[in-house]
Amino acid sequence: MKILIVAATEFEVSAYHSKIKDDKLPVDIIITGAGMVPTAFKLGQHFATAAYTYDLIINVGIAGSFRRDIRLGAVVRINKDQFSELGAEDGDDFLTFEDIGLGESQYVDKLPETFERYSSISKLESFKGVTVNTVHGNSKSIETFTSRVDADLESMEGAAVFYVANALNIPVLQVRSISNYVETRNRDSWDVRLAITNLNNWLLNLTKDIYD
Numbered sequence: 001m002k003i004l005i006v007a008a009t010e011f012e013v014s015a016y017h018s019k020i021k022d023d024k025l026p027v028d029i030i031i032t033g034a035g036m037v038p039t040a041f042k043l044g045q046h047f048a049t050a051a052y053t054y055d056l057i058i059n060v061g062i063a064g065s066f067r068r069d070i071r072l073g074a075v076v077r078i079n080k081d082q083f084s085e086l087g088a089e090d091g092d093d094f095l096t097f098e099d100i101g102l103g104e105s106q107y108v109d110k111l112p113e114t115f116e117r118y119s120s121i122s123k124l125e126s127f128k129g130v131t132v133n134t135v136h137g138n139s140k141s142i143e144t145f146t147s148r149v150d151a152d153l154e155s156m157e158g159a160a161v162f163y164v165a166n167a168l169n170i171p172v173l174q175v176r177s178i179s180n181y182v183e184t185r186n187r188d189s190w191d192v193r194l195a196i197t198n199l200n201n202w203l204l205n206l207t208k209d210i211y212d
């Protein structure tokens with residue numbers, strides 16, 4: 001089982017990376033930089049020169065939650081993701097990419113069949129994600145956005161990874177740990193350290209489930 005782990009920053013996966021780096025596992029880690037464009041570029045570049053393919057791509061990272069009933073530090077699966085900005089305004093309405101026939105803006109994950117039996121996977125609660133260019137931090141824009149877009153969590157890369165995996169027909173999973181609530185910008189209330197610790201522990205558990 002050859003796996004590609006995709007993270008926006010080294011910081012988000014460094015604890016995991018330093019623990020597995022001498023184990024010679026069939027796991028590659030790629031750091032893309034934050035955002036959908038750097039993510040699509042890095043993955044395109046990687047696959048253009050890769051000598052082999054993968055059985056699974058896993059996008060991991062921190063994320064913001066629109067929902068207060070998801071605790072900070074929770075590690076969750078994003079099984080649906082979308083590019084919310086792709087589409088067209090039509091007066092007060094918004095037409096999605098699908099509505100105007102320009103392509104897809106919404107994606108679902110796809111796991112190898114055997115994966116549901118791993119407890120690291122079956123324990124995860126699934127939520128709907130949205131992939132944005134701007135981290136929301138204004139109450140009015142959050143209200144407008146959530147009245148249009150059906151999402152529980154937001155990140156800046158998820159849908160781009162789903163897009164690439166779909167295009168290459170490779171199974172894909174997105175697992176994120178909640179670092180903050182989507183609210184009027186307040187960096188002091190973020191718990192990035194807890195989110196990253198929990199995410200790295202989850203990655204270690206998944207690795208044990210698969211390779212031990």
Ligand SMILES: O=C(O)c1cccc(C(=O)CC[C@H]2O[C@@H](n3cnc4c(=O)[nH]cnc43)[C@H](O)[C@@H]2O)c1
Binds near residue numbers: 035
């Ligand atoms: O606002 C800042 O000063 C600031 C400094 C460093 C990093 C950030 C981020 O927003 C991190 C973005 C990074 O983490 C993911 N992420 C985490 N929370 C959210 C969110 O509420 N909305 C969207 N993305 C989020 C994202 O995938 C990026 O990779 C800010």
